[in-house]
Amino acid sequence: MWHCKRPSHEIWGRTGVLKTVQPWGVFQTLCITYASEVCPVAMRGYLTTYVNFCWGLGQEIGIGVIMSMLKREDEWAYRIPYALQWMWPVPLIIGVYFAPESPWWLVRRGRLEEAKESLARLTSPELNSDFDADETVAMMVHTTALEQKTTSGATYWDCFKGTDLRRTEIVCMVWAIQNLSGNSFSNYSTYFLTQAGLDSTKAYGFALGQYGINMVGVFGAWFLMSLGFGRRSLYLYGLCALCVMLFILGFLGLVPKEHRREGSLATGSIMLGWALAYQLTVGTVCYSLVSEISTRRLQIKTVALGRMLYIVVGIVCSVLTPYMLNPGAWNWSNFAGFFWGGICFLCIIYTYFRVPEPSGRSFAELDLLFEQGVSARKFKDTEVDVFAEKVDDRVLENWEHTMGQSRVEKALVF
Template sequence: MAGAAVSLVAFIFILFFAPNLPTLLVGEILCGVPWGVFQTVTTAYAAEVCPVALRGYLTTYVNLCWVIGQFIATGVLRGCLHRDDEWSYRIPFALQWLWLPFILATVWFGPESPWWLVRRGKKDEARKVLDRLHNTAGEKEAQARLDNTLEMMVYTCEMEKDLAARQSTHSFADCFKSTDLRRTEITCVTWAIQALCGSSFMGYSTYFYQQAGLDVSQSFNMSLGQYAFGVVGTIFSWVLMTRFGRRSLYIAGLFALTLTLFAVGFTSLADSDSAAASWAIGSLLLVFTFTYDCTVGPVCYSIVAEIPSTQMRAKTIVLARNVYNVFMILNGVIVPRMLNPTAWDWKGKTGFFWAAITVVLFIWAYFRLPESKGRTFAELDILFEKKVGARHFKDTEVSIGDVQVRPTE
């Protein structure tokens, strides 16, 4: 994280001083490397530094950070909207420097992942980190609980090694072997759903609003409102996830998104010059954003952080994020053509396209997505090892003592 932040400081200079489009492209490509680190490390780290009871809150907070960033970015672009000089694009690039000192300070004072330390046999260092995270302050009972937590982490890592008979070196190929194959599928598809459920409407919302009939200023204002809804939705997801769990909330979210996308498509069948239809579509996109950011958006981060095994979590998350990125690249090619009046000119009818895909995603989630709420990583390992069906994860009783492992030296 620290290395990515420092490199981003340098790469932003390329964007800020770019004299032409090829230089700008080079700068964007180089910035993609540290951005990739931020996308993957944060999710794995969030799952590994907090107890089970808080894991859902911290992992979904990653989505809240995305939404806040999008809100700020849209506000900055809105503020530069009427500038016609070079600062209209340099100011947004330059403002990224403001965040980097905060990131570096946070990384400097933040503890290393205790799971990462345990996997490398550094139990003493892992215990110090746990002591710091739990803030036990020398209390005997708290120290005993901390020792139990550490032993459970060691037990989980040894059990995973023993069950899968892995070697000491863990490669990406291991993500597609034994029980990890199913876990990789769930993690990759869950993250791909973020790109395939019509969320591109949000990324291209300002342009979409313009094509739907709103003027430029109103389009940016609607986008600001959209991301504000996203912040509220993510916070609301904490309440819903505590009550309903990951699986139920994710499936219900996909169902609601499907209905909203169909509504966008049917509304677009009205007169394209109708102001009422334009505002109706804009309002439906606000509903879409709120629904997405209290279901599929934030819950995805909990699922992708919890489903992989502790040994393969980092690599599985990297694979899943790259699957997401591939589909987002595809979206970047086709979505502008869908909305552009000089290309396909689908406008709001794009809703039909994404609604059809979301129906397929809903079916996959119903049959393949398990419930991970309240499960320790050891319990999830056993459930996957026993090949418990996704719809039965929630009600299946697990006894960790039933699995014997051979501790390594």
């Protein structure tokens, strides 16, 4: 049997990030699409962004486990962290088993009675006496019919047709920007802290605080959204703040060598500040944007495409960043901040011209805004009348064939 002779922190890498196998991306795509479909418009931004808190919690647990293994030099330094991951499947399976089915998914398959039952499980009548399940299902039917009018099918190829091409592009870019805004560079805070003379335990203590900041950032983003800040505004202004800090990190590379310790401490500290700004804005709001911008019919496919691009960009960034920082390779050190700052500036330009404001909009309203080709900068103020939009005979015939004529008429008439 192979015996590990190296400390666990060398096994896991200097960033302190416990990398998970990418098939977990399946859950990343499913959870935000499910969250966006089972909650009302007012709660959509909170529940979808809560996903990021869960990621932060998992990373926090991972760092804590690694810290506890730092002193071990036997094979259990890596076996224990792997084995502890088996504690999650049982509670996850139980939660998934009892979770109600998405009412949107049921409506798209003509199972209206089951959709109403699912809505009943998702609401509390004693707290919301004005809720009408029939009216909500009718809105879902109308929205789905409108999407059938503008979307020819529900395949991956349809994600690149008509107005859905624009929506797919935005979802892909919004997720890719998470990596392009300098996220991979910020993960090396422990590297700069060890360069400043801190031992591994203290450096990982900073990493533990960094992922704690990630969770706090989600609640901070909720607070900002409750004050009326839109998704687009938080995403755009967050990128501006990140860009400034990346350039500051670059200028810290000009610190003389005799003050290397102070420069490395300053770099590590600013990276913690960068992490807070990132989680307050880009890192958290991204989950809400990608779940809201795509159509209901193509949502899971659009989000999956976006996640694929995120992974590809993440791989490229993860390969480039060690070369930038490694003294035996390119040895850019802090000057890598200039590179990522420049990329982040390009992301700001893209966000300003292409990313719209979806907050407060129903899915039907978003469909019409995209169909009408409204500029991203005018999404927030443009008024649309969902029920003024007629559904053509072909769409109605399809729905009548699926659901029955009387049920279609009942659903579409208020």
